Amino acid sequence: MKKIIHCANTRGYANHGWLKSHHTFSFASYYDPERIHFGALRVLNDDQVKGGMGFGAHPHDNMEIVSIVLDGSLEHRDNTGKQEVIRKNDIQVMSAGTGVVHSEFNASKTDDVSFLQIWVIPNERNVTPRYDQQTFDPAGRENRLQVLISPDKSALWLHQDAWFSLGKFDAGKTLDITPKFQGAGSYLFVLSGELNVAGEVLHTRDAIGLSDYDSATIEVIKPAEFLLIDVPMLQ
Incomplete structure (x- = not known):
């Protein structure tokens, strides 16, 4: 990773x-x-x-x-x-x-x-x-990821294999994320709160980028809202 x-x-x-x-x-x-x-x-x-x-x-x-x-x-x-x-x-x-x-x-x-x-x-x-x-109804991101943008056009879409998701989680919740496809990376931007992502503690407006990984765990330390962006890892 x-x-x-x-x-x-x-x-x-x-x-x-x-x-x-x-x-x-x-x-x-x-x-x-x-x-x-x-x-x-x-x-x-x-x-x-x-x-x-x-x-x-x-x-x-x-x-x-x-x-x-x-x-x-x-x-x-x-x-x-x-x-x-x-x-x-x-x-x-x-x-x-x-x-x-x-x-x-x-x-x-x-x-x-x-x-x-x-x-x-x-x-x-x-x-x-x-x-x-x-x-987007904010209730759709309570303790789960709400997909905003997706290549399958189930929501909004871009001219790129990109996913945007918002999540708003209570303290104590955990979730696992995985790459969307081989060669994809995940970028997580904390809007508010405190998270532990893949062993790294993040606070409001901190961010982490993950690539070359199979899965990563997000642990919610304090109530948090975050944006998760999945994109191809271009050179």
């Missing part, structure tokens, strides 16, 4: 006043040659945007982008005329493909919005841009 530990206080950080952003992987002005990606997982940004503020129109191409709102609401607009509000328990996926221009603004003028923006390297380039969004 290979392990990569990313503690919360080792992430890159940018404070722009209206935006506070923690970068698990190299992004913008934060660069660490040891933290470029974990397999096909390229970006995991933990963002907080003040009321009435946001990201103006900017382009993307050939990237799969997942937005997970943790608190508040985020307004999305793009050059196709699409306009959506992403709220807590909503997941949005965007395949940038041949190119899109979009903006993301806090939908509230007063309250902060907190969200994760995650980029996944696609398995096919120059696809037709697409968007999808779904609301």
